[in-house]
Amino acid sequence: MRPTCKTGSRPGAMIAFAAVVAVAAVALLMPGRAAMAQAQNPEANYWVYVANEASDAVSRVRFGPDGLVVEREIEVGIRPADIDGAHGVTVSPDGLYWYVSVAHGTPFGQVWKYTAGSDQLVGKAAVGMFPATMAVTPDGLSLFVVNFNLHGNPVPSSVSAIFATGMQELAKIETCVKPHGSTINRAGTLHYSGCVGSDQIVEISVDDLAVTRRLLMTPGEERLLASSAEPSEGAARCKPTWVAVAPDDRQLYVACNGNQEVLEIDAADLRVSRRFPTGKGPYNLAVSPDGKYVVATLKGQGSVAIIDRFSGEERRVDSSQAVTHGIVISPDSRYAFVSNEAIGSTLGTIDVIDLERAERVASTPLALQSGGIAFWKMEPITKGT
Amino acid sequence: MKIHVTRRLLSLSAAAAALMATAAQPALLRAQGTAAELEAGSRVETVKVTPGAPLRVGMGDTLAVSLDFLDDQGSEVRGFRWGFQFSPPIVGARPDRARGQGAFEIWGMKPGRSSLQIGVLITDDEGNPSPELVEQIDVMIEDWPVAKVEIEEPGFEAYAGTSFELAARAVTTHETIHATARPLWHSETPAVAAVTSTGVVTLLGPGTARLTAGVGGASDEITFEVIENPVAEVRVAPATGSVRTGDVIRFEITALDADGRPVSDAALSYSVQAIPSAATPGATIYDDGAFVAELPGSYRVFASAGAASASAVVEVAARPKPTPVELMGRGGNLASASSDLWVFTGVDGRDYAYLGTMPSGGGERLYVWDVTDPTDVVLSDSVAIDARRVNDVKVSDDATWAVVTREQNSARGNGIVVLDLSDPGHPTVLSELTENLTAGVHNVWINGDVVYAVNDGTNALHILDLSDPANPAHLGIWDVRPGEEDKTLHDVWAQDGLAYLSYWDDGLVILDIGAGIKGGTPTEPQFVSQIKYRVDHGEEYGNTHTAFRYGDYVFVGDEIFGCSACINGPRGYIHVIDVSDIENPVDVAKYEVPEAGAHNVWAEDDILYVAYYQSGLRIVDISGELRGDLYRQGREIGSYHTAGDEEDAYKPNQAFAWGPHPFKGNIFVSDNNSGLWVLHHEPPRALVP
Incomplete structure (x- = not known):
């Protein structure tokens, strides 16, 4: 860190850092730094990638015996004079690649493909307006990204299907206004996304690249729509921002961002089976691989809701920063990794939550507007090495 | 090739069973690419591409392509990971699962030449997958018949x-x-x-x-x-001329018949020759009779219409050499990268420079510098507005309020923020407007009590009512192509009843906002004209980024990042657009620094100031008529490398000049890496014998 000063050899003045910014920046610039909370460190290493939208950077973070460490910050985007907007990030099921959606283009966005670990850019695909969240099929061949078109005119947007081997867009499947929350079921047959603007959940056939079913999500009026139906008129109230799939593919969980609840939906007939009230602004969801928990980030109140899938009991964990955003859960179902955007020039953070104890066990600053998050890999620590 | 598992390998029930197994074994890890796969990748030496290189595919057609990955013995390698890309990405591709994993179909999306680059994953020193290029072949996309x-x-x-x-x-x-x-x-x-x-x-x-x-x-x-040529004589006037490089001579060239009457419909041929003829040619005569030289020397200009011809001689002297630029004051910024600036006299009679900030290091503040004494620049205050980028700031004509743009607001509200400048050294937030502007606003212009805002999402010009700055309101939209998404609006500037919109690949768009040309008003603009262009920086770009009207010209800059010619950073230059006929703008000249990329501009008193990113501030003489390549003509009269040092710059030792603003005899420049610079320049004076 360069020293601050009030005067220099040149005439004039200069801006001094606020101490808090300096401390945060020091943490950001020092590779391999360890986070504050190390008391609950695990006996395995877990890696996640986090996209920092306003910094045009993706952080690779490791949580292990030495705490929570930012191993690398990968710059994304080609226009240093503009915010390109690294929004969503996802890892291929084989763990070999990660993908980041670059939201802002001129005007269309892109999806960039990197090798995992070595973090080398290997391909790009042009997609639609403001590409956001993504999902990769289990075989790794196809990638789906919702073209959120968050800030454009409220017209039906699309989900782009990409041939991931060569990063070629195969189709733009028109779905609804402001699609968000791209998810593929474990069987690799169906893609789900919410429609924040149209108050729908849209199901797409992975093979046919076509919409198969739509579920109107307006609270109290949930029902199937004809697959060819136009997006519903009127103000959205559920504002579904995320769809998560249960480990057995039998249930879907939907974050009703506008109605402060998470809905459980039967995947077979798309009927609402349960409702879980939450705090303000449920945003992203994850279901633990062991099937015990549905975990929701509560963007509107800076916390995380851990919902017991069987009892419906909710426990709440406060985030380390405001504007809680993304969540992924480790394959052993022990930890949730949560990204927090923060506000303004305050650095975003990543929190690690012990799900059994419902306790935040580690946290560290990343960069500006930490959002999309994806789990890369987990490696047990071999004793004696 | 059988490289990937088949997608439908698992039935739904099988998948469910597998997941149940997952649930029963919490330590089971996410599937990882194996070391064996990466090792297999390292054995790939060549790729046999069928059909052979180059691949040719016509627009509207598809071509089946197969890849066979071979080791150094020519044997097929299996069980590794591979990928490909087309560069440039003008070729589409989809998997052909019926023919196997190394098979796909391609089609052309745009005529031209591309390269199919095929890579395999090998292991790096840490055991992670790393791409290695193993084959690259040309792909020709032939246009429609x-x-x-x-x-x-x-x-x-x-x-x-x-x-x-x-x-x-x-x-x-x-x-x-x-x-x-x-x-x-x-x-x-x-x-x-x-x-x-x-x-x-x-x-x-x-x-x-x-x-x-x-x-x-x-x-x-x-x-x-x-038919018989009636031209009996060609006249060129004046017969001699004496100018400097870059000065335009308008030759009057007339064709006359035997009776001395003009023949206006004859094709005239022009040429220019250096004297002596072996000298390096450095001048041009255009079809409209305009002559301009890049190099000093003597030139003979010829005009002919069949057998009749005439000539003139021009002596060209060098322009004065550039003069030094003096550093007057400095407002360094260690905390964050800087964006645009505005310099003005506040209602308290003192002078201020307002500077926005970029995401690097912050992006939520507008810095207020007291520049009343340009040799003693003082940081007066700053305003934070919950943003990650404050890109632009403009001050009202009466200096009582200002508009700052907001991007990446934490609630994605964005829009504009209006500041109360009652105490200009310590501005306060007066109001904000986010309605219809949630994407973020990149640039604004104040035109009386109307504000024009560049909307990042709609890529349209949004018209705002600031007649009551405490209660800004959205009035309407002007869009170059309503209903179409593939457009990008980047900047707006207005002068004398005309608005100049920098519309990226849609070029420069000129609107009547009260000039009386097309009946436009400030709140209901009317289209006047448009000019698009493409420039070659390894690839073709439009990228119209900024525009500034001065005299008969609009100085238009393009901004290009990531091009194959962008070896040391951005590229792009200043196009000089002649708008003397406002409904028919013509690209007549350019100012291009070869090693850098242009950003924002300002023109005043026959001088153009260009913040030229990595090459700092450039100062250009734009007096008289402009034609040709102003840089090569020696019209640059000053420059300053705005690179800060470790003690006063967010990123030291590297200029990245953002915007110039001449004010009260000095030039204020914001540099992305180092903040505010106050410079002074005395243009070179003509020698008087």
């Missing part, structure tokens, strides 16, 4: 002895101009008219001329009568 050839009518009378260029275009079956096919010309009447293959025709004598232009099986024909 030529359907017809269209010859343009010549603009001259066909007088014997004259020569001019004819134009023809090849039109495809999709009514587009063919990307590569150029019609070849042929004369069916060689005794009357000779024509080169590219269409330069020389009329040899009276008679009927019949010329054809054809490509493939398509052709067009033009027939015209060549």
